[in-house]
Amino acid sequence: MTRRTRRVLSIQSHVAFGYVGGKAAVFPLQCLGYDVDVVNSVNFSNHSGYGRFGGSRASATELSSIFQIMEQNGLLIPERLLTGYIPGAEALSAVKELAEKLRQKNPELLYLLDPVLGDAGKLYVAPDVIPIYRSALPYSTIITPNWFEVEVLTDVQISDPASLRRAIRILHDEYRVPNVIISSIPLKAWLKEILPTHVQPSVAAADDQFLACISSSSSEDETGRKTRSVHASCLPCLPGYFSGVGDLFSALVLAHFHPSADSCADDTETPLSRAVSHALTKTHAILTLTHEYSEGLPEDERLATDEELDAREPERKVRRMKGRELRLIQSQDIIRGVTPVEYRRMELWTDFWVVED
Amino acid sequence: MTRRTRRVLSIQSHVAFGYVGGKAAVFPLQCLGYDVDVVNSVNFSNHSGYGRFGGSRASATELSSIFQIMEQNGLLIPERLLTGYIPGAEALSAVKELAEKLRQKNPELLYLLDPVLGDAGKLYVAPDVIPIYRSALPYSTIITPNWFEVEVLTDVQISDPASLRRAIRILHDEYRVPNVIISSIPLKAWLKEILPTHVQPSVAAADDQFLACISSSSSEDETGRKTRSVHASCLPCLPGYFSGVGDLFSALVLAHFHPSADSCADDTETPLSRAVSHALTKTHAILTLTHEYSEGLPEDERLATDEELDAREPERKVRRMKGRELRLIQSQDIIRGVTPVEYRRMELWTDFWVVED
Numbered sequence: 001m002t003r004r005t006r007r008v009l010s011i012q013s014h015v016a017f018g019y020v021g022g023k024a025a026v027f028p029l030q031c032l033g034y035d036v037d038v039v040n041s042v043n044f045s046n047h048s049g050y051g052r053f054g055g056s057r058a059s060a061t062e063l064s065s066i067f068q069i070m071e072q073n074g075l076l077i078p079e080r081l082l083t084g085y086i087p088g089a090e091a092l093s094a095v096k097e098l099a100e101k102l103r104q105k106n107p108e109l110l111y112l113l114d115p116v117l118g119d120a121g122k123l124y125v126a127p128d129v130i131p132i133y134r135s136a137l138p139y140s141t142i143i144t145p146n147w148f149e150v151e152v153l154t155d156v157q158i159s160d161p162a163s164l165r166r167a168i169r170i171l172h173d174e175y176r177v178p179n180v181i182i183s184s185i186p187l188k189a190w191l192k193e194i195l196p197t198h199v200q201p202s203v204a205a206a207d208d209q210f211l212a213c214i215s216s217s218s219s220e221d222e223t224g225r226k227t228r229s230v231h232a233s234c235l236p237c238l239p240g241y242f243s244g245v246g247d248l249f250s251a252l253v254l255a256h257f258h259p260s261a262d263s264c265a266d267d268t269e270t271p272l273s274r275a276v277s278h279a280l281t282k283t284h285a286i287l288t289l290t291h292e293y294s295e296g297l298p299e300d301e302r303l304a305t306d307e308e309l310d311a312r313e314p315e316r317k318v319r320r321m322k323g324r325e326l327r328l329i330q331s332q333d334i335i336r337g338v339t340p341v342e343y344r345r346m347e348l349w350t351d352f353w354v355v356e357d
Numbered sequence: 358m359t360r361r362t363r364r365v366l367s368i369q370s371h372v373a374f375g376y377v378g379g380k381a382a383v384f385p386l387q388c389l390g391y392d393v394d395v396v397n398s399v400n401f402s403n404h405s406g407y408g409r410f411g412g413s414r415a416s417a418t419e420l421s422s423i424f425q426i427m428e429q430n431g432l433l434i435p436e437r438l439l440t441g442y443i444p445g446a447e448a449l450s451a452v453k454e455l456a457e458k459l460r461q462k463n464p465e466l467l468y469l470l471d472p473v474l475g476d477a478g479k480l481y482v483a484p485d486v487i488p489i490y491r492s493a494l495p496y497s498t499i500i501t502p503n504w505f506e507v508e509v510l511t512d513v514q515i516s517d518p519a520s521l522r523r524a525i526r527i528l529h530d531e532y533r534v535p536n537v538i539i540s541s542i543p544l545k546a547w548l549k550e551i552l553p554t555h556v557q558p559s560v561a562a563a564d565d566q567f568l569a570c571i572s573s574s575s576s577e578d579e580t581g582r583k584t585r586s587v588h589a590s591c592l593p594c595l596p597g598y599f600s601g602v603g604d605l606f607s608a609l610v611l612a613h614f615h616p617s618a619d620s621c622a623d624d625t626e627t628p629l630s631r632a633v634s635h636a637l638t639k640t641h642a643i644l645t646l647t648h649e650y651s652e653g654l655p656e657d658e659r660l661a662t663d664e665e666l667d668a669r670e671p672e673r674k675v676r677r678m679k680g681r682e683l684r685l686i687q688s689q690d691i692i693r694g695v696t697p698v699e700y701r702r703m704e705l706w707t708d709f710w711v712v713e714d
Contacts, residue, residue, distance in 0.1 A: 016366075016396045016423055017432040023395070027387055035686050038380070039373045040400055043415070045426040054426040056419050058400070062412065066373055069402040069411040073675050075374040318430050329392050 007035045007077060008254065009102075011063075011095055012084030012247065014040035016055075019326040020047040020244035021084055025251035027328060028282075029082075031335045032255045037078060039066055041086045041095075047243050050321045051314050060090035067098050078102070081109060082254050084247055085116040089128045096136040103139045112254040113140035114246065117149045137175035142257065142272070144250045147185035158185070161194045161355070164214075172218040172228075179218075179272045183249055184211045187234060199347045201234050210234045213280055215346055217272045228353055231273035231346035235284055238291045240305050242324050245287060252279035252335075273346040285341035286331040293330075294323045364392045364434060365611065366459075368420075368452055369441030369604065371397035373412075376683040377404040377601035378441055382608035384685055385639075386439075388692045389612045394435060396423055398443045398452075404600050407678045408671050417447035424455050433459070438466060439611050441604055442473040446485045453493040460496045469611040470497035471603065474506045494532035499614065499629070501607045504542035515542070518551045518712070521571075529575040529585075536575075536629045540606055541568045544591060556704045558591050567591045570637055572703055574629045585710055588630035588703035592641055595648045597662050601683050602644060609636035609692075630703040642698035643688040650687075651680045 008029055013021030022038055029036045041063070044055035070076045081102055086092040102109050115133045118124045130152060137143065137153070147158055153175075156167040171177045185191065187210040192200055201210050216230045257275035264274055294302050301323040303309075303316050310317040333339040365386055370378030383393050398420070401412035427433045438459055443449040459466050472490045475481045487509060494500065494510070504515055510532075513524040528534045542548065544567040549557055558567050573587045614632035621631055651659050658680040660666075660673050667674040690696040 014395070014397065017394045017427055017430075027384070030384055030686055031388075031689070033686060037374045038371070040371065040397065043397055043400065043419075043423075045423045046430060046432055050430055052426055052430055054422045056415070058413070062400075065411045066400075066402045069409055070374055073374075073403060073407055073409055074679065075403055322431065329387055329390060332388070 006033055006079065007037065008080040008082055009037045009039070009076075009078035010082045010084075010251075011039045011041060011086065011098075012082070013042040013044065013087075014038075015044045015046050015053075017046045017325075018243070018321075019248075019328045021247050024244035024247040024326060024328065025082060025084065027332075028248060028251050028335045029255050031332055034080075034255060037070075037075070039063065041084075041091060047321070049241075049243050050318050051310075052318065057087045058091065060088075060094040063091055063094045064097075067094070076102070076105075079106070079108070079110065080254055081111040082114075082251060083112075084114045084250065086129075089126065089132055092129050092132045092136075096132060096139070099136060099139045110141045110254065110257060110259070111139060112142045112144065112250055112257075113137065114144045114250045115149050115153060116246075117145075117152050119146055119148055121148055123152065134175065137171070137177050140177055142179040142181065142253060143171070143177050144181045144183050144246065144253060146183050146246070150182055160190050164191075165353070165355070168214075168216050168230075172216070180216045181253065181272070181276055182212075182214045183246060184213060186210075187212050195232060195234070196347060196349055196351075199232050199234060199349070201236070209237055211237055213276065213346070214349075215272050215276045216352075217270050229270050229273070230349040230352035231270070231276065232349050233277070233280060233344055233346045235280065235344065238287055240291075240294075240320075240324065242287060242290060242326065243321070244326050245283060248286065248326060248328070249279050249283045252282050255279075268348040273348070277344060277346045280344040280346070281341060282331075282334055282337075284344055285334045285339075286326060286328065289331055289334070290324065290327045293327050297323045363390055363436065364394065365437040365439055366394045366396070366433075366435035367439045367441075367608075368396045368398060368443065368455075369439070370399045370401065370444075371395075372401045372403050372410075374403045374682075375600070375678075376605075376685045378604055381601035381604040381683060381685065382439060382441065384689075385605060385608050385692045386612050388689055391437070391612060394427075394432070396420065398441075398448060404678070406598075406600050407675050408667075409675065414444045415448065417445075417451040420448055420451045421454075424451070433462075435459070436463070436465070436467065437611055438468040439471075439608060440469075441471045441607065443486075446483065446489055449486050449489045449493075453489060453496070456493060456496045467498045467611065467614060467616070468496055469499045469501065469607055469614075470494065471501045471607045472506050472510060473603075474502075474509050476503055476505055478505055480509065491532065494528070494534050497534055499536040499538065499610060500528070500534050501538045501540050501603065501610060503540050503603070507539055517547050521548075522710070522712070525571075525573050525587075529573070537573045538610065538629070538633055539569075539571045540603060541570060543567075544569050552589060552591070553704060553706055553708075556589050556591060556706070558593070566594055568594055570633065570703070571706075572629050572633045573709075574627050586627050586630070587706040587709035588627070588633065589706050590634070590637060590701055590703045592637065592701065595644055597648075597651075597677075597681065599644060599647060599681050599683065600678070602640060605643065605683060605685070606636050606640045609639050612636075625705040630705070634701060634703045637701040637703070638698060639688075639691055639694075641701055642691045642696075643683060643685065646688055646691070647681065647684045650684050654680045 154167045154170040256278040511524040511527040613635040
């Protein structure tokens, strides 16, 4: 029995039924040996994708009082911090103040901040949280935005290689984020063209059939010399929408991130690329298992995503959502690495920074 | 991948730090393959034993609205129900109404009700919840009171063999509870005397060095013929107090309870005694691991239980509590049955009902 404790403080939403937010993040972290302190930013019946949901949100005051009592009791001792969806600007500010305090108490703190803002061009939070997320970025160790969240945070539209580089540079240099993971970005033609050949999908495919994951690390030594490395991988898209995937992915990245380079197999790997490779591998395997399961359901439970039909018959959406909850419990041997699955390696993108814009 | 889902609805307290209530129950159930729907009756920083704690309680209205929306969304579909600490009469009534509804919808529902009332002669809930617990008992499949909670529920002081039999008979016959587990009862001389010889601890020991666990099943066939069987086991007490043990035990009983007798090794076993044997085995192993860990802590974190000293210096209690949180994450291989531990078998108590009072 090891004396060393591995402790994560996870602050995100809770749902009674299904696997999003904390329900998607905490169990995997626990399976991987972490004691997880769990603060629920909301307590809902199910995720909002069902159309009908209810419960309560924790107020900024409630969150702060929990943090304060934990501190008074000497229980605010995580080596790692994970934050996801936080409802509203006030609550987010309370969490940001906590992150600042934990960072001051422990410079070694590993903080994975998932800036939950929206997806696919749609903002699904109030705009007033955006500046708060921006002000929280400097306290983070790793961030896991999707491409749209990168655009919102940096005010850069990612439409070509130069804008992609510019957005990542802003996150590293202006917001001082050492590790940036763009968790999913559609594999448009311009992106496919610049990807290293061995990263590109072997099959010819339409834009929407593959997603790219890009990770970028930036560090400075005492002489101020910057070291930067970018890695990428492509994954086939699974049809339809599954909830909680980003929450699961972020938890797995944090669980597998070990700052010392000793953990790396060779010099084409970084601690970040290694963590992302493990997280991609397991997330994609769990998603595949979930997809297979939902395909095996009776017809009325595996209805295709169709907003028109959903609008006419809300129950349609409810039944579909239920059939697409992550099969997390049934995947615990994948999470633990007991069940062998195809390894999704993040490959070094050597010439990413070569071009100076 | 099995299509069959094993789903538990767990309704109890949540703490951010440490392992009591849902934090002690949900992870073990998940490790054992159950999808767990988690409704938090409270959201606290830590358990009340620390002296200082804070957060919020879910109101009866909040709980009911979560249940209602889950029902509207077709998400109220557990085969098993687990309820623990519920704060206040109103919230408890809401949970009781839910139990009644689930029982009506599904006669096969397995409901483990842990009547959290108090311990060692002290009531730590408001007296007005007692009648509500009593009215909820008929909906339960299994209950896991400690000896004091049995006394409170039955109004019988357990002081001799006759009163023990009377209390259990009341729970079976008046409250129609098929499976009763008295999770812990001090091994007083009168109890030791009537225990089957092979159950009694081999060493001569004082009352407070051993605890007895007694389980009793009662069923009726179509002709009205009653079948009853009682089992018992003794366990050495571990010094000091550990929180969340009852919550862990109840979750493990429910996880290992399979109503069909096919699961039984021989006719000295019942589905209940088998489930209790597994739960005792794992709970005691985890408790032992936790005790060893707390013994290994620096001196100022492993302070003996001493109410006088605690009163003078509250921090003393806080530090002790922190050092005695269940080592649940580090015990996951015990929970999964991967790490072999000493099996604590519930032995058949053949002549328990022989004496007619």
